[in-house]
Amino acid sequence: MFDYNEYFSLSSQKMKASKIRELMKFASMPDVISFAGGMPDPLNFPFEDVKNIINNWDQKRSIFAMQYGSTEGYPPLLETLKRRMKEKKGINIDDQRIVVTTGGQQALFLISRVLIDPDDIVLVEEPSFIGAMASFLANLAKLVGIPLERDGVDVDFLEKKIVELKKSGKKPKFFYTIPNFQNPAGVTMSLEKRKKIYDISKKYGLVIVEDDPYGDLYFKNDDSFYKPIKSLGNDAPVLYVGSFSKILCPGFRLGWVVGDSQIIEKIALAKQSVDACSSSFGQVLANDYLEKNLIDNYLSKMRIIYREKKELMIEKIKEFLPDSVKYTNPDGGFFIYLDLPEKMSGEKLFARAIKSKVAFVTGEPFHTDPVEGDRHLRLSFSNSTNEEINKGIKMLGEAIKEEIQSLK
Amino acid sequence: MFDYNEYFSLSSQKMKASKIRELMKFASMPDVISFAGGMPDPLNFPFEDVKNIINNWDQKRSIFAMQYGSTEGYPPLLETLKRRMKEKKGINIDDQRIVVTTGGQQALFLISRVLIDPDDIVLVEEPSFIGAMASFLANLAKLVGIPLERDGVDVDFLEKKIVELKKSGKKPKFFYTIPNFQNPAGVTMSLEKRKKIYDISKKYGLVIVEDDPYGDLYFKNDDSFYKPIKSLGNDAPVLYVGSFSKILCPGFRLGWVVGDSQIIEKIALAKQSVDACSSSFGQVLANDYLEKNLIDNYLSKMRIIYREKKELMIEKIKEFLPDSVKYTNPDGGFFIYLDLPEKMSGEKLFARAIKSKVAFVTGEPFHTDPVEGDRHLRLSFSNSTNEEINKGIKMLGEAIKEEIQSLK
Numbered sequence: 058m059f060d061y062n063e064y065f066s067l068s069s070q071k072m073k074a075s076k077i078r079e080l081m082k083f084a085s086m087p088d089v090i091s092f093a094g095g096m097p098d099p100l101n102f103p104f105e106d107v108k109n110i111i112n113n114w115d116q117k118r119s120i121f122a123m124q125y126g127s128t129e130g131y132p133p134l135l136e137t138l139k140r141r142m143k144e145k146k147g148i149n150i151d152d153q154r155i156v157v158t159t160g161g162q163q164a165l166f167l168i169s170r171v172l173i174d175p176d177d178i179v180l181v182e183e184p185s186f187i188g189a190m191a192s193f194l195a196n197l198a199k200l201v202g203i204p205l206e207r208d209g210v211d212v213d214f215l216e217k218k219i220v221e222l223k224k225s226g227k228k229p230k231f232f233y234t235i236p237n238f239q240n241p242a243g244v245t246m247s248l249e250k251r252k253k254i255y256d257i258s259k260k261y262g263l264v265i266v267e268d269d270p271y272g273d274l275y276f277k278n279d280d281s282f283y284k285p286i287k288s289l290g291n292d293a294p295v296l297y298v299g300s301f302s303k304i305l306c307p308g309f310r311l312g313w314v315v316g317d318s319q320i321i322e323k324i325a326l327a328k329q330s331v332d333a334c335s336s337s338f339g340q341v342l343a344n345d346y347l348e349k350n351l352i353d354n355y356l357s358k359m360r361i362i363y364r365e366k367k368e369l370m371i372e373k374i375k376e377f378l379p380d381s382v383k384y385t386n387p388d389g390g391f392f393i394y395l396d397l398p399e400k401m402s403g404e405k406l407f408a409r410a411i412k413s414k415v416a417f418v419t420g421e422p423f424h425t426d427p428v429e430g431d432r433h434l435r436l437s438f439s440n441s442t443n444e445e446i447n448k449g450i451k452m453l454g455e456a457i458k459e460e461i462q463s464l465k
Numbered sequence: 466m467f468d469y470n471e472y473f474s475l476s477s478q479k480m481k482a483s484k485i486r487e488l489m490k491f492a493s494m495p496d497v498i499s500f501a502g503g504m505p506d507p508l509n510f511p512f513e514d515v516k517n518i519i520n521n522w523d524q525k526r527s528i529f530a531m532q533y534g535s536t537e538g539y540p541p542l543l544e545t546l547k548r549r550m551k552e553k554k555g556i557n558i559d560d561q562r563i564v565v566t567t568g569g570q571q572a573l574f575l576i577s578r579v580l581i582d583p584d585d586i587v588l589v590e591e592p593s594f595i596g597a598m599a600s601f602l603a604n605l606a607k608l609v610g611i612p613l614e615r616d617g618v619d620v621d622f623l624e625k626k627i628v629e630l631k632k633s634g635k636k637p638k639f640f641y642t643i644p645n646f647q648n649p650a651g652v653t654m655s656l657e658k659r660k661k662i663y664d665i666s667k668k669y670g671l672v673i674v675e676d677d678p679y680g681d682l683y684f685k686n687d688d689s690f691y692k693p694i695k696s697l698g699n700d701a702p703v704l705y706v707g708s709f710s711k712i713l714c715p716g717f718r719l720g721w722v723v724g725d726s727q728i729i730e731k732i733a734l735a736k737q738s739v740d741a742c743s744s745s746f747g748q749v750l751a752n753d754y755l756e757k758n759l760i761d762n763y764l765s766k767m768r769i770i771y772r773e774k775k776e777l778m779i780e781k782i783k784e785f786l787p788d789s790v791k792y793t794n795p796d797g798g799f800f801i802y803l804d805l806p807e808k809m810s811g812e813k814l815f816a817r818a819i820k821s822k823v824a825f826v827t828g829e830p831f832h833t834d835p836v837e838g839d840r841h842l843r844l845s846f847s848n849s850t851n852e853e854i855n856k857g858i859k860m861l862g863e864a865i866k867e868e869i870q871s872l873k
Contacts, residue, residue, distance in 0.1 A: 058725070059725065060727070061672075061702070061725065061728045064672060065579060065580065066578065066604075067582055068578070072731065072735060073734075099531070099532050102527065102528065102532075104522075104531060107519075107531075108520065111516060114512075119510065120508075123507070123714035123716040124715060159740040160740050160741055166739050170474065170476070170477065171473060171474060171477040172472055172474055173474055174474045177474075192738040192739075195735070195739075196474075262467065264469075292467075293467070302533075306532070307531070307533045307745070308530050308534075308744060309746050310718075310744045317469065319468070319470075320469045326477075326481075330570070330574055330596065330600040332568050332571040332574070333568055333570045333596060335718065336716060336717055336718045336744050337715070337716035338714075338716040338744075338746070338747065339744065
């Protein structure tokens with residue numbers, strides 16, 4: 058049989074299947090209660106809205122939906138997104154441009170392609186989102202972690218790191234951050250820190266990649282805390298990445314990125330050879346969904362549903378997990394992050410937990426430091442039923458207690 | 466204002482907007498009759514089928530359609546594609562694997578990523594598809610053109626080139642071919658040449674990337690001429706790329722690639738960081754479309770529609786274009802390729818034609834040799850009405866005649 062090994066490119070030889078993929082195989086087995094995947098609640102997708110929209114398309118819309126579109130995106134959707142980002146996020150979009158991407162994931166990939174040369178440094182929160190890090194690594198970046206605190210990334214550490222790198226003649230290509238309800242840690246960056254990051258960006262010419270897939274899924278009644286860094290001004294090089302995956306559904310693969318026209322043009326150019334354009338069908342649909350304000354009804358509903366799931370999971374954590382386990386209590390999004398008791402390994406705990414048919418993601422893939430990573434685990438409450446949360450956290454508590462016993 | 470120039474990666478600094486994009490701006494102006502874009506007939510998209518499928522989804526299907534899917538693709542669709550490729554294309558799929566991609570374009574991009582290191586040689590037909598070459602170039606390949614003849618690529622030239630490269634210590638990473646109704650040339654590779662290419666692939670370990678977006682759109686009643694190179698066996702390293710863009714619609718951005726599991730696994734791995742998965746909505750829909758055999762009715766209809774458009778365009782070419790213009794007469798697909806009279810420049814002709822509001826694509830972007838390229842132009846008959854073909858070819862004929870006069 059033909060052996061492709063001597064044909065693979067250097068970058069593809071370095072690609073490895075992520076550990077999380079291996080874990081997910083267990084997590085998707087029947088009977089397993091899984092808090093592993095960061096997926097929206099499948100029982101509450103707005104499928105009726107989607108169907109109604111499609112059934113009401115005139116010929117012009119149906120042709121747009123089925124034909125090739127422009128690389129930048131469906132023009133009415135670009136306009137609607139601009140308007141919405143101005144109104145809801147306070148982003149001054151006047152001298153900025155947008156390109157629609159195939160999910161937020163593709164936005165991160167294209168930004169990486171356009172900015173990263175092999176061995177370039179990219180700064181990430183520690184811990185950070187696996188998919189983003191995979192894109193940076195696939196473009197052969199070196200990741201440097203900046204510790205995450207309960208009110209967002211350690212901005213002093215960030216600034217010190219930039220200065221330190223500068224002294225050794227290196228300049229990080231960008232800093233990647235998820236300010237709202239971070240994946241995996243579930244923490245939210247304070248307004249004060251957002252301002253500091255904006256200032257650092259301006260002062261040092263540090264490009265900020267601000268990823269905000271969860272920003273609309275806040276649990277308090279007031280969203281004024283969750284304004285993007287991008288909304289602080291356009292004098293600093295901030296790229297804002299949005300996604301339809303959590304505010305409509307992931308199934309259309311739609312995201313977008315906003316920034317100065319100089320870089321957006323380059324991203325669009327890179328996109329041409331990657332997939333030519335994103336789904337026209339999804340874009341025409343997403344535009345109707347925004348324009349008819351169906352999104353706001355859906356988000357009002359989902360904020361309550363996700364908040365209730367989170368509250369139940371926190372309640373069960375308090376009830377069933379030993380006090381030596383610390384946890385974050387997110388103000389939105391999908392995730393709770395656990396700090397395991399001293400000496401406990403997340404990977405060993407996973408092996409024990411999966412026997413009792415409960416799954417999660419170990420911390421390791423989220424960290425640049427595997428030792429630190431192994432002290433954590435991520436729980437997603439977004440796509441579990443109340444019954445699963447109840448039963449699953451109880452079983453997780455038992456597994457943790459058994460693991461504590463075995464360490465004595 | 467912030468200047469991204471000192472941040473752009475080397476590969477992105479090399480990216481340039483393709484000339485065709487500039488031309489397309491003219492082509493999409495109102496009142497212009499455009500034979501430029503290679504797009505399906507918008508008036509005959511199977512929108513009613515699509516609507517019916519969606520309206521009949523049960524909860525399970527609607528959830529699959531809206532949720533994240535696996536990177537390899539929606540499992541029922543993978544099975545349906547396997548069955549169809551075996552039955553309709555004669556591809557022995559037993560020890561092969563498939564990954565669903567975001568359009569055929571993404572399949573070409575991922576293959577490039579997985580195989581091409583900077584300065585690697587990729588062999589392409591001369592002329593070849595712009596989007597494919599853009600993917601190869603974006604991954605910093607060097608393109609070497611192999612002349613296309615009226616019965617497909619010059620296989621002797623191909624073999625000589627491989628031997629010549631081998632002598633100088635170089636090995637091409639792959640040969641890219643569109644055997645059926647080639648884009649842009651509209652020619653079809655003979656069965657004899659397909660067999661020779663299969664043998665060359667086996668003999669020299671030459672990876673073949675066989676792109677077949679148009680293979681189902683043949684104009685004769687017999688499809689036995691259009692069997693893929695891939696159907697000749699799995700002893701040679703042939704990657705077969707399929708697309709839903711011309712057999713359903715481009716709007717869902719769905720394609721696929723079939724090959725040995727060793728390379729398909731690598732492609733799926735590369736895809737994880739590019740867009741995680743392709744549209745679930747599109748995939749569930751495409752699976753129903755195939756399974757309910759709606760596709761065969763649609764294809765039967767479209768073969769007649771496209772054949773009639775082609776016949777009309779050929780008739781009008783005979784009527785209105787001077788005899789010094791040579792043209793291909795395709796057995797399927799979307800394109801007719803013209804050889805212009807001696808000394809005539811395609812680019813200059815375009816400038817003249819666009820003034821009379823008729824547009825096409827100049828040959829240059831399809832060629833590795835710009836001088837040869839400028840002697841051609843591509844006409845697409847697929848998305849024009851009869852009236853537009855009638856009027857547009859007449860105007861093109863006038864522009865060519867004026868251009869001939871001006872050269873005297």
